[in-house]
Amino acid sequence: MPAKEIAPKDIAPKDIAAPLLAWYDRAHRRLPWRAPPGANAADPYRVWLSEIMLQQTTVAAVIPYFEHFTSRWPTVEALAAAEDGDVLAAWAGLGYYARARNLIACARAVASEHGGRFPETEAALRGLPGVGAYTSAAIAAIAFGQRAVVVDGNVERVVARLFAVETPLPAARPQLRALADTITPGARAGDFAQAMMDLGATVCRPRSPDCLVCPLVVSCDSARRGIADALPAKTPKPPRPTRYANVYVLRDADEVMLVRRPPRGLLGGMLGLPMSEIADTPAPDNAHPGAPAAVRWTRSARPVTHVFTHFELHLAVFSGDLSGITKPSGDWRVANKSAARDLPTLFRKALDFVV
Incomplete structure (x- = not known):
């Protein structure tokens, strides 16, 4: 049996x-x-x-x-x-x-x-x-x-x-x-x-x-x-929405400006590059919301794309030079690969484009 x-x-x-x-x-x-x-x-x-x-x-x-x-x-x-x-x-x-x-x-x-x-x-x-x-x-x-x-x-x-x-x-x-x-x-x-x-x-x-x-x-x-x-079967997830922001690499000679982000919200409390508010649509090319200084900004040929849990962020990367303008307050670091060591991944990506 x-x-x-x-x-x-x-x-x-x-x-x-x-x-x-x-x-x-x-x-x-x-x-x-x-x-x-x-x-x-x-x-x-x-x-x-x-x-x-x-x-x-x-x-x-x-x-x-x-x-x-x-x-x-x-x-x-x-x-x-x-x-x-x-x-x-x-x-x-x-x-x-x-x-x-x-x-x-x-x-x-x-x-x-x-x-x-x-x-x-x-x-x-x-x-x-x-x-x-x-x-x-x-x-x-x-x-x-x-x-x-x-x-x-x-x-x-x-x-x-x-x-x-x-x-x-x-x-x-x-x-x-x-x-x-x-x-x-x-x-x-x-x-x-x-x-x-x-x-x-x-x-x-x-x-x-x-x-x-x-x-x-x-x-x-x-x-x-x-x-x-x-198994296990999974209910399909809806597509992630796409959001947009500008990020700025501001130089003074051999240094780059970093800032401490607000304690709450996205990347709260982290060290990062200056960045605009996140929006549902990209800013016009001639607009620089959130820019840390009034300098000539040059846009990188390609954006940084970074996937968060609930949305995909496209960052337009702009670089600029103070060229004698008064240095704004921030955490200024030598602009080389080591400057990215303490940064979240999306800012590391942005810095890699211009350093």
Whole structure:
């Protein structure tokens, strides 16, 4: 008599946790913020810092930033005592700059309100600036070994395929989280969370999942049905609107003018080039809104295009020279490639056009 086929709803936590953790013990990614498999806990500061950096950013991009931050500010107290401008400059190029402002606020909250120790529960962690549902669960599980349901994009993909959830994202998210809860074990919570992430990143990839080496293939409904590559389904996103602005590279001899952006709004608090307000239509060629000085401006032959989450920005790049005009106030730097080091990516692009 053939063995009874196990339906996805009958999958027990041990059917997932045991093979997945055995796979993780031998195949885990070695990352600078991780404790070895089987360790009781990881450093909460390093876990928190890595999780904030990894939001909407790749592991490869994060590693050098993480190593620089932890070398310069090895503890949460050290980061809390840092100057805002220094932290923002160190973050430049990593993107999603609200994370950097929340990073500073959270470090100071932990240092001043919690005696330099991160709270250990999801609920208490959620009270920290910039710490949401996912991040609080990840810190609770990885740093403190608590059972928490940790669901990022990699985990969503693994769960959607494991249970053959055909409801498109983002509508499927509550269901996927509930299903993740059913397979999350009480023991080795941090290792389980990281194992699910590693599985999604290295085996259960967005395209061409490697089902032949997957430790969960015998329990995976989408693999059994041959539809793993089609999941998770996603509702098509509407096209991003296009917005426009002018950016200005103003020189004085061998220096270029930089300015500190307002603390709130796009790229808040970051060092950048002078820039006009963002608009729905481009400014006329002979108009220079937001220009830092009344000089002759020369437009670059091509614009800078930079994609943000909700819109695509086209920057018209203008360069000008003071030529004896009184120097306006700003952060003047020698106009070479090193001047771009502390700038967000879109300003680096603009400076590259004219330096």
